[in-house]
Amino acid sequence: MKKIVFILCLFIALQHQALAQLQKDICEKEVPKQWQAKAGKLAISTQHQKMGESSVAWTWAKGNESTLNIVSDEFKKVVADKRSTFVFWIYNENPVADKLSFTFYNADKEACKFDFNLNFKGWRTAWVMYHRDMQGMPQPNMNRLEIKAPSTVKKGTLYLDQVMYQVNINPRSPMRDFQVPFVNLDADYAANAHWNALYKFSTTPDNLPLKAAITTQDKKEVSQIYKRFLEVILPSKKVITDTIIRKLEKDYAFWTIKRSGQFITGRTIFSTNDIELFNENDLDSAKKINATTNISKYSNLMLAVAEAHYFSTSQTHKDKLATMFINLLDHAENQGWSFGSGMGALHHLGYNLENYYTACLLMKDVIKASGKLEQTFKSMFWFSGLGRAMEVPEKMPESNIDVLNTLLQGMLSSILILDDTPEKMRFLQYYSRWLSFNMKPNVAITGAFKPDGAVFHHATLYPAYGVGGYNGLAPIVYVLSKTSYQVEQEAHQKFKENLLMMHYYTNPYKWPISISGRHPTGTWSIPDKPYAYLALAGTPDGKEAIDKEMAAVYLLVSKKKSLAWEKRFKQADVQVAKYPNGHWNLNYGLLAIHRRNNWLLTVKGHNRYMVSHEAYPKANVFGRYLNYGHLEVLFPETPGYTGSNFADKGWDWNRIPGATTLHVPLDKLRAHILNVDDFSGVEEMLLTDEVFAGGISLNQQGLFAMKLRGHDKYNLGSFKAIKSWFMFDSLVVCLGSDIENNIKEYPTETTIFQNYLNNPSEAVLLDHQPIDFPTQVSKALTKPAFVLDNRGIGYYLTANSKMALSKNQQQSRDQKDTQNTQGNFASLVLQHGFAPKSEAYEYAMLIGADDQKMQAFKMQMSGKTPVYQVLQKNAEAHSVKYIAQQLTGLALFKENSKSTDPLIINNSKACLILYQQEAEKLNLAVTDPDLGFYQGADETPLNSDGTRKEVSIYSRYWFKTDAQPSVIQLELKGNWLKADDSKKYEVAKTTQGNTLIKVNCAYGLATPLKLMKGN
Structure with missing residues (x-):
């Protein structure tokens, strides 16, 4: 729709040559006739x-x-x-x-x-x-x-x-302020409230008492906090030369700031959201101009001037820089970057204004001398949303990763710029209390940290955003540590556990593609500084000045170690951390983590609460299947090898390892990305209507299972499968059943692996025989076989498997859909045919294998004592027994599942179970994978034809509700008694001589039980 009466006329720096006007300005040449x-x-x-x-x-x-x-x-x-x-x-x-x-x-x-x-x-x-x-x-x-x-x-x-x-x-964008406090009232409670609720934050009343006076100890602690904060925000000491000053003067001159009496003028300082005011035809030009004259560039200059002023030893330079800074400050205030001003919309202001706060803090003395300290504090208070920290705990808003990433330094700078007064001490109390609240796990889909260690953004496990949150939060924990304003011990401990979890799902630097959000590039990596800062903050209990566990992780994951930190940690006798071993489940992110030796294996799913993928225009455009049961193995990086099987060079986006998918042409796989409602942006984040997905662990072994159903948006409503993965030491047993759909045009398949080949000669074996390049082998197996891939992973295929093994060059498009790509790959898939009904599969992976190990494995599987046994594989249950440890895993997909297990007679709710019986003792773990954000049937609205409508996750009524605990009743064969004092379950005998157990489950966490045989 045509938009009118907008001008954007800018001048090229120094030359003042006018650019072409993008739209007519009715306020420019003459008064409009109307x-x-x-x-x-x-x-x-x-x-x-x-x-x-x-x-x-x-x-x-x-x-x-x-x-x-x-x-x-x-x-x-x-x-x-x-x-x-x-x-x-x-x-x-x-x-x-x-x-x-x-x-x-x-x-x-x-x-x-x-x-x-x-x-x-x-x-x-x-x-x-x-x-x-x-x-x-x-x-x-x-x-x-x-x-x-x-x-x-x-x-x-x-x-x-x-x-x-x-x-x-976009209805999400406008925000209320002191001029229009009635605008977009719902934004105070919307998903973007952390940006848009500045008016609400600024009107929060005080609720902590004000000290009568500050003490010597108060001043000492504030001085220590300020000193540490400077360590965080300032670069290494700079020598300020005339060349640097001339560069700053040139950058300053770009803004053409002039004073005329009491007034000041200069270039327009754009907000990022001003882009929304342009016609679609003008967007490209608008983005270029906005990028040149936006508040981000302006605040970057303010910080550069402030740092130069701080480090300069020349009074002449200092005087010149002080004048420049005050002019920059006054021009910004005059342009509307001032207390109480919403600038129309300030979405993502934390990213665009982050250097403004620290710049002002560094220039406090200059600002105070000019008589502008109070006004500057008020503007800093407003834009940082410091008022959010003043809310009483029972009403405190849950802050997300954007806040932790971009606003913590601004909020603290706003406090520290104040003179040492009781009010300043009270703000520090507010800040510490608010930080502690937000560092503790919350159990809704909003917020940052979850009970299982998942770091959340955009309603999903999202480590790419977590990096920013950790980089923002950990230094502040250090800055406040060992003072009266340090965060609470529980908050510190929970944050440490969350940061450790990222260490568990990276190896040692990179994390799996399946949790890369809308950027499946394979290049994202773990941040190192948060581990160092948390180490310097000391242990959560305050007993150790350096947290050696965090310092050890820092030494492992840091590629370019700080010499000062490395020296300090080694003086404290910190050793480099070893690769983790164990099994963890992040059911808030539907991610299973299994580690042995130096490798990391993950499995990723989705359900009616957790999206299958996130796609934006030119970002993850082909990622529809990324969470359809994605199984990845990461090894440490070595020269010439990324440790991953992935490369965006010819990658077939249909063939996600571990996933069961419909193999469609690339043009049909390309996402049709929309702005589906007033709660979301232009994005695609699809949910299934199946609730069952999740994992469980016991004694460092694990199980993950899911019921898969495609989305009606792409006519995949009939696409269904039940999938499970049993992870035992270096063995993974992969099962699929009830694979079906009515789509006759394209084949259904389960990808076992798709591996990038740095060299076509990399060996891939089929029952001892090397596969040439290029080769395509398709066959229905009449007896078991094994494949050994180029990464040292062996795959045991059962008889009747319909396999396709390939070493070939592949053609594709990059994940942004901006260019054609090609690359050499080896792949192995199981073929389920067109419009399959009741199809199934079984295969096993042995990690760290070779030809001899796979031959021995194959022989053992045909002997009297196989490595594992599949006990059940149907719509009721998937069950596998790991013979070496007498460990049995069950995924019970329904209540009252018709399980054939010799121990589990009945279950009151779909659940996951692992148990290990040794003589008279029974160790058992139970997980309810349903987080219970709502009960009953799927709530997705339907189209007129009965298909599920695409709506954003942010529009769901349950979006901010807490996960609900549940009670699962299990009936066990025989008489069992409690062997511990856990209050998470209770045991009662049944009349048939069997045992009824009531298990309290919550937040997708495994509940362990210890039982012993009764008389």
């Missing part, structure tokens, strides 16, 4: 301008008898577009406790209206949606706007610029 002033006058003015060189000065003389009337047929179009938004900028020279009244008319009948407060000086904007934010509703023939002057001010002048009658805006 504008008429009553009891006042209109004129073009160069006194103030937001865009271009001019604005419209409206001078009134009779208070609210004075009006500005705008007549336009553009207002008639508003009624047809629910996202229509009225946008304008106003410059006010004198703040007043009054307002402008905006009223839209249908002929002479009032249609809708709103007020705009005038309690500010400088530029302010508002983005007001007609249908949502205004009083009344737009009408079909609405064609006039009347702006009424403030009633308490008899005369005055306001300057208007960038007036836009109708803009189609």
Whole structure:
């Protein structure tokens, strides 16, 4: 839809040559003919301008008898577009406790209206949606706007610029502020509240007592906090030369800042969200200009000036830099980057404004000397959302990774810039209390940290965002440590456990593709500094000055170690951490983690709570199947080898290792990415309607299972499978059953592996025989066989498997869908045919294998004592026994499953079980994989044809609800007694001589039971 009346006129730095205007500016050359002033006058003015060189000065003389009337047929179009938004900028020279009244008319009948407060000086904007934010509703023939002057001010002048009658805006974006506190009220509680709820945060009342006076100890601790914070925010000592000063002067000159009396002017400082005001045809040009003149670039310059001032030893340089900084500060305030100003929308402001806060802190003395400390603190307080920390604990908002990543330093800088007063000490108390709250796990799908160690963003396990959160949070924990404002011991401990979990699912640097979110590049890696900072913070109990466990991990995962930290840790007798061994389940992320020796194996699923993938335009465009049972093995990196099987060079996105998929042409696999509702952006994050997915562990062994169903968006509603993985030491038993769909056009298959070949000669064996390059082998096995891949992983295939083994060059597209790719790969798949019914599979993996080991494994499987036994594989249950340890795993997919297990007679709810019986003792673990965000049938809305509709996860009514605990009743064969004092389960005998156990389950965690034989 056409958008009108917008100008963007900028000047090239130093030359002041005008760029082509992207849209017409009605506030530039002459007063628009449709504008008429009553009891006042209109004129073009160069006194103030937001865009271009001019604005419209409206001078009134009779208070609210004075009006500005705008007549336009553009207002008639508003009624047809629910996202229509009225946008304008106003410059006010004198703040007043009054307002402008905006009223839209249908002929002479009032249609809708709103007020705009005038309690500010400088530029302010508002983005007001007609249908949502205004009083009344737009009408079909609405064609006039009347702006009424403030009633308490008899005369005055306001300057208007960038007036836009109708803009189609994402409803999530507009935010309320001191001028329009009624805009987008729901944003205070929406998924993006951490950006948009600044007004709410700023109005939080104090609830902690104020100290009568500060003590010597207070000053000592604050000094220590400040000193440590400087260690974090400042680079190594710089020598400030004339060359550096000249570069800063050049960068400063770009902004053309000038003073004229009490006023200051300069280039427009854009907000990232200003892009939304452009027509689609102008977006590319807008993005380029915005990137050149946005607040991020501006705040970067402020920090560069501040750092130079801090390190400079020349008073001449310091004086020059101080003047530059105050001008930069005043220009930003004048442009609207000021206390109480929402700039229309400030989505992602943490990323764009992060250097502003530390710059101001470094320049505190200069700011204070200029008399601007109070105003600067208020602006820092506003944009950092420091008020969020003042909420009482029972109402405290759960902050997400964006906040931990981008706002912690800004919030602390806002506190530290204050003089040492009781108020400053109270803010530090608020800050510490709020940090502790947000470091503890929460059990909803929102928030950052989960009870099992998952780090969350975008409602899913997302380590790529976790990196930023850890990098933001860990230094602050260190800065506050060993003072009265240190975080609570429990918070410290839980954060440590969460950070350790990232160490468990990286090997040692990189994490699996399946949890890479919308960036499946294989290049993301673990951050090292958080481990060092948490080590320096000491142990959570405060008994050790250095946390040696965290320091050991730092020494393992850091490629470029800090010499100072390395020296300090080694002086504390810290040894480099060894590779972890064990099994962990992140059921909040539906990720199983299995480790032995130096390798890491993971399995990833999805269900009705956890999305199958995240795709954005030009990001993970072909990643539909990434969480359809993705199994990966990562080895440590070596020269020339990434440790992974993946490379985005010819990768077949249909063939995700471990996944059961429909193999479609690439054009049909390409995501059709939409903005599906008012709760989301342009993205794809699909959920299935199946609830069963998750894992369990016992004695460092594990099991993961899921019920798979495709999404109706891609006509995959009939696509179903039941899948499980039993992970025992170096063995993984992979089962599939009930594979079916009614899609006849394309084949269904389960990929066992797809491995990138650095060299086509890398060996792949089929029953001892090397496979040439290129080769394609397809056959239905009449007897068991094994394949040994180029990574030292062996695969045991049972008789009747329909396999396809290939070594070939593959053609594909990169994950961004920006270029064709090609590469050499070895792959092994199981073929289930077209429109399969009741198909199944079984295969086993042996990691760290060779030809001899696989031959021995194959022979043992055909002997009297096989390595494992499949006890059941149908819609009721998957069950496998690991003979060497007498360990049995069961995935019971239904309540009252018809299990054939000799121990488990009945179950009250679908669940996962691992048990190990030794003589009279029984060790057993139970997990309810259903996190229970809601009960009953799937709540996805349906289309008229009964298929599931695509809606965003952020629109779900359960999005912020807590996971609910459950009780699972198991009936065990025989008489069993409790052998521990755990309160998580209770035992009662049944009349048939068997035993009924009631197990308390919560948050996808395994509940361990210890039982012994009764009489």
